[in-house]
Amino acid sequence: MIEQAFVFFINLSGWQLLGYFWPFFMIDMVRYVLLEGVVLLQYLPQRKRKAALYAAARQQLFSQKPLISVIVPGKNEGRYIPKLVQTLRQQSYPFYELIVVDDGSDDATPEICRELERNGLIDCFIRNEIRGGKASAANTALQFAKGRYIVHIDADSHMERDALETILLPFLMDADVGCVGGDVRVANYEDSFAAQIQRIEYSKSIMVGRTVASHLGLLRIVSGAYGAFRRDILEAIHGWDVGPGLDGDITLKIRKMGFKVVHEPASVCYTNVPTSYTKLAKQRYRWDKSMIRFRLRKHRDILWPSESFRWRNFITVADNLFFNLLLDIKWVIYFFQIIQLSSGYIAFLIILNYFFYVCANLVQWLFSAMMLRSLNQKPMYQSVMFIPLMPIYTGTYLRLIRTFAYVMELLHKRSYVDRWNPWKVSKIAKRNKL
Amino acid sequence: MMKQPLQLVFAQNNKPLLQATTTFESLDKVDWQQVSCLLLDAADISTAYAALVKLRQHSSPHCYLRPVVFVADTERQSGWQWHSADAVLVLQGDQLFEQVAVPDQLEMINRWIDNLPQQERGADGHLQVKVLRLLASRQSTAEPQATPTNYNGYVYPLLQPVFSIQDMGVMQTLGFLEQQNLLSATLFDRAHFCIHCDSAFLNFKETCVACGSHDLDVVELVHHFSCGFTADITRFKAGGDALICPKCDKHLRHIGVDYDKPSTVNKCRLCQHVSQEGNVVAKCFNCNCTTEAKFLDLRRINSYKLTSVGLNAAFYGLKTYFTDILENELQLLSLREFELFANVEAARIARYGKSQSALAIVRFVGLDKIHLELGSKAKQIFTELAGIFKTILRETDIITAYNESMFAILMPETSQDNAALALSRLQKSVEQLFTENFDRSLDIQQHALAVTSELQVRDALERFLNQ
Ligand SMILES: [Zn+2]
Ligand SMILES: [Zn+2]
Ligand SMILES: [Zn+2]
Numbered sequence: 041m042i043e044q045a046f047v048f049f050i051n052l053s054g055w056q057l058l059g060y061f062w063p064f065f066m067i068d069m070v071r072y073v074l075l076e077g078v079v080l081l082q083y084l085p086q087r088k089r090k091a092a093l094y095a096a097a098r099q100q101l102f103s104q105k106p107l108i109s110v111i112v113p114g115k116n117e118g119r120y121i122p123k124l125v126q127t128l129r130q131q132s133y134p135f136y137e138l139i140v141v142d143d144g145s146d147d148a149t150p151e152i153c154r155e156l157e158r159n160g161l162i163d164c165f166i167r168n169e170i171r172g173g174k175a176s177a178a179n180t181a182l183q184f185a186k187g188r189y190i191v192h193i194d195a196d197s198h199m200e201r202d203a204l205e206t207i208l209l210p211f212l213m214d215a216d217v218g219c220v221g222g223d224v225r226v227a228n229y230e231d232s233f234a235a236q237i238q239r240i241e242y243s244k245s246i247m248v249g250r251t252v253a254s255h256l257g258l259l260r261i262v263s264g265a266y267g268a269f270r271r272d273i274l275e276a277i278h279g280w281d282v283g284p285g286l287d288g289d290i291t292l293k294i295r296k297m298g299f300k301v302v303h304e305p306a307s308v309c310y311t312n313v314p315t316s317y318t319k320l321a322k323q324r325y326r327w328d329k330s331m332i333r334f335r336l337r338k339h340r341d342i343l344w345p346s347e348s349f350r351w352r353n354f355i356t357v358a359d360n361l362f363f364n365l366l367l368d369i370k371w372v373i374y375f376f377q378i379i380q381l382s383s384g385y386i387a388f389l390i391i392l393n394y395f396f397y398v399c400a401n402l403v404q405w406l407f408s409a410m411m412l413r414s415l416n417q418k419p420m421y422q423s424v425m426f427i428p429l430m431p432i433y434t435g436t437y438l439r440l441i442r443t444f445a446y447v448m449e450l451l452h453k454r455s456y457v458d459r460w461n462p463w464k465v466s467k468i469a470k471r472n473k474l
Numbered sequence: 475m476m477k478q479p480l481q482l483v484f485a486q487n488n489k490p491l492l493q494a495t496t497t498f499e500s501l502d503k504v505d506w507q508q509v510s511c512l513l514l515d516a517a518d519i520s521t522a523y524a525a526l527v528k529l530r531q532h533s534s535p536h537c538y539l540r541p542v543v544f545v546a547d548t549e550r551q552s553g554w555q556w557h558s559a560d561a562v563l564v565l566q567g568d569q570l571f572e573q574v575a576v577p578d579q580l581e582m583i584n585r586w587i588d589n590l591p592q593q594e595r596g597a598d599g600h601l602q603v604k605v606l607r608l609l610a611s612r613q614s615t616a617e618p619q620a621t622p623t624n625y626n627g628y629v630y631p632l633l634q635p636v637f638s639i640q641d642m643g644v645m646q647t648l649g650f651l652e653q654q655n656l657l658s659a660t661l662f663d664r665a666h667f668c669i670h671c672d673s674a675f676l677n678f679k680e681t682c683v684a685c686g687s688h689d690l691d692v693v694e695l696v697h698h699f700s701c702g703f704t705a706d707i708t709r710f711k712a713g714g715d716a717l718i719c720p721k722c723d724k725h726l727r728h729i730g731v732d733y734d735k736p737s738t739v740n741k742c743r744l745c746q747h748v749s750q751e752g753n754v755v756a757k758c759f760n761c762n763c764t765t766e767a768k769f770l771d772l773r774r775i776n777s778y779k780l781t782s783v784g785l786n787a788a789f790y791g792l793k794t795y796f797t798d799i800l801e802n803e804l805q806l807l808s809l810r811e812f813e814l815f816a817n818v819e820a821a822r823i824a825r826y827g828k829s830q831s832a833l834a835i836v837r838f839v840g841l842d843k844i845h846l847e848l849g850s851k852a853k854q855i856f857t858e859l860a861g862i863f864k865t866i867l868r869e870t871d872i873i874t875a876y877n878e879s880m881f882a883i884l885m886p887e888t889s890q891d892n893a894a895l896a897l898s899r900l901q902k903s904v905e906q907l908f909t910e911n912f913d914r915s916l917d918i919q920q921h922a923l924a925v926t927s928e929l930q931v932r933d934a935l936e937r938f939l940n941q
Contacts, residue, residue: 183705
């Protein structure tokens with residue numbers, strides 16, 4: 041069968057190849073292999089040449105010693121805080137304050153955090169008795185932050201020793217930088233298959249993907265799990281808006297103000313990802329719904345010409361919409377095309393498509409290995425074993441979830457009934473057509 | 475007509491006996507069996523209370539247990555002192571002081587006094603016994619009452635008059651009696667006391683956990699649902715009767731519907747530190763010391779009820795007292811017997827003029843406090859103390875107890891100097907006993923004098939006590 045498929049492939053002319061496999065050759069390969077490859081080939085040597093600039097920024101940082109406010113908003117996350125405190129204490133940059141906001145936890149979070157506060161391990165702990173959602177908790181922390189920079193981090197994560205120091209460098213190298221995304225990686229990849237695959241996905245989409253987008257000036261998201269912001273900017277926009285997907289939302293707002301949003305792959309933070317496919321599906325469903333909501337509804341002004349129109353912001357949103365939403369539709373077209381025109385070759389087409397996508401993933405894995413090497417970090421050689429699973433994961437599993445989420449969101453505005461927000465907040469958001 | 479501060483109401487004819495000459499010093503001479511109750515003119519409550527204190531501090535149960543009635547000229551009575559008497563009666567209209575009708579229930583107290591066993595009716599100065607008897611005779615519990623006039627915040631009105639300033643506090647005495655199972659306690663309240671001076675008058679305040687300043691701002695947070703903005707309420711502009719969100723310019727109309735107040739925090743004005751925890755400290759009104767609340771003395775304020783053991787002790791006295799132990803170890807004579815012996819000895823010496831005898835007086839200062847401090851261990855000390863008496867005294871010496879801590883010894887055929895010598899040996903041994911075994915000292919006052927025909931034992935003891 042595989043042999044036959046290979047013979048089928050050999051006998052195809054160039055145009056036939058394009059006709060049968062246009063989604064791969066015209067879209068995915070161009071976007072995720074060629075484009076990223078070209079950009080990385082430019083970015084990595086450039087970063088090497090900038091070594092002196094990084095060193096100067098570092099020197100400037102340690103002579104200015106700006107205070108960083110590390111804010112950790114969350115619900116029922118007290119059990120992670122002691123470990124987070126530990127990784128913060130090991131940071132190479134010691135001038136930070138830790139602000140933890142408990143968003144109406146119903147577990148031992150208040151007790152744990154009060155104890156840490158008493159021992160001076162948390163600088164400020166605020167418990168909101170009434171739950172207000174993640175945005176409100178983050179805004180509460182912002183209200184009392186004193187630092188020049190705000191680092192927003194998930195409780196359930198730990199950082200490399202130099203993470204805080206490194207995430208600040210882009211601010212010092214370019215005064216136009218408004219926020220910096222850190223490189224979120226998978227901490228618990230050894231826990232399950234699902235986690236192993238997410239590790240590859242994170243390195244593809246965050247480390248490589250965001251670095252490329254950042255280099256092109258198109259980065260549209262700074263992860264809420266680990267990102268740094270200038271406090272003056274956050275205060276000017278009065279903090280975070282109601283989620284879900286509040287990370288993407290605030291990043292766009294900052295972009296609209298004319299500030300740069302960059303990704304710093306050298307600042308590493310490890311987070312725990314869902315270990316089962318069901319939990320993972322729920323997480324992604326939530327994320328995907330917010331895509332529609334914020335890119336399409338709330339920030340649609342970016343797509344229309346106006347005074348504050350900026351091509352890059354337009355491309356950012358357009359790219360996101362195109363590659364996530366419209367390309368979802370391409371599969372429907374492709375599917376019907378195969379059924380209608382080439383039903384005799386379905387098996388060959390599937391095998392060959394799979395083969396192409398494995399190759400593309402392998403190339404992307406090579407990109408990530410190159411990046412890690414150039415950042416003087418250990419490449420994840422072991423994960424190459426899981427590459428053959430990636431086409432099924434991204435091509436089928438994630439796509440199904442995404443399609444479902446888009447449909448639900450467009451039809452029912454489902455994300456207003458998000459269990460991550462108290463219903464009261466969601467109701468108001470819906471009424472105001474946010 | 476000039477009112478008398480003190481009026482005795484006689485039992486038999488229920489007629490008051492007014493005597494301008496009745497002074498507190500002459501209380502001793504009163505035939506108490508005939509007295510039904512004491513009426514005190516309480517037109518001025520502090521004078522009346524002072525009189526009550528004198529009565530309650532008398533050593534005879536006939537006097538200190540006797541019912542006392544305050545006669546007031548007004549219904550308006552404020553202050554715990556009003557509760558220290560057994561009853562308060564108010565003069566009606568132009569009624570005369572002598573015409574006040576005394577309630578019959580007070581007779582119950584008199585009956586209790588009459589039932590006291592014969593040997594227990596004599597003078598006794600034991601505070602503990604007095605407390606037990608006051609409670610037993612009134613079939614009453616010791617109820618604490620909060621008061622701003624007492625620096626430790628609580629007073630037991632019935633018992634307070636028994637205690638002079640020098641005595642152990644009422645609370646400590648009640649606590650001790652509870653320890654001895656003579657009283658049982660029921661929690662009335664829990665209260666904080668200054669660890670430096672015992673005062674209950676404390677100003678509690680939150681201070682900054684970072685710098686200790688008490689200059690804190692209370693910041694109220696407001697969360698606007700529709701835009702997620704969450705900040706100090708003062709950052710929201712006031713627009714008519716509603717707040718206006720500075721982020722989205724919308725009006726915040728209904729709490730719980732479009733906004734919430736998720737929490738309040740303390741913000742230090744001095745160091746800007748923000749926390750929901752304040753360090754609670756208490757500043758003492760009495761001694762000005764500031765103490766962290768967690769280090770304050772948190773005590774149980776109890777009401778106390780007599781136990782059956784306590785009721786028994788009220789009748790028969792406390793058997794673990796030094797005098798009781800001494801009574802067993804050495805033949806302790808009553809004061810009357812002792813006086814008799816002393817008189818005989820004085821007459822003998824005057825007649826023959828050949829020999830000399832001495833009267834030695836010893837007073838252990840604060841012996842009753844040892845009882846309170848050491849509890850059951852006190853018995854051991856008292857036994858040791860009695861042993862010392864035994865080794866220093868001779869067979870022929872005669873000893874009596876004037877009160878709980880003062881003793882008189884008649885030493886026949888002993889010069890005043892030798893008696894002084896014996897007393898100093900006694901003192902040395904006692905000092906040794908205390909420093910070696912109990913890590914504290916006991917002050918001893920002593921005096922030796924020659925027995926002469928002029929000697930009046932009681933006067934000598936009285937003089938010694940008051941010197
Ligand atoms: Zn302070
Ligand atoms: Zn608002
Ligand atoms: Zn004090």
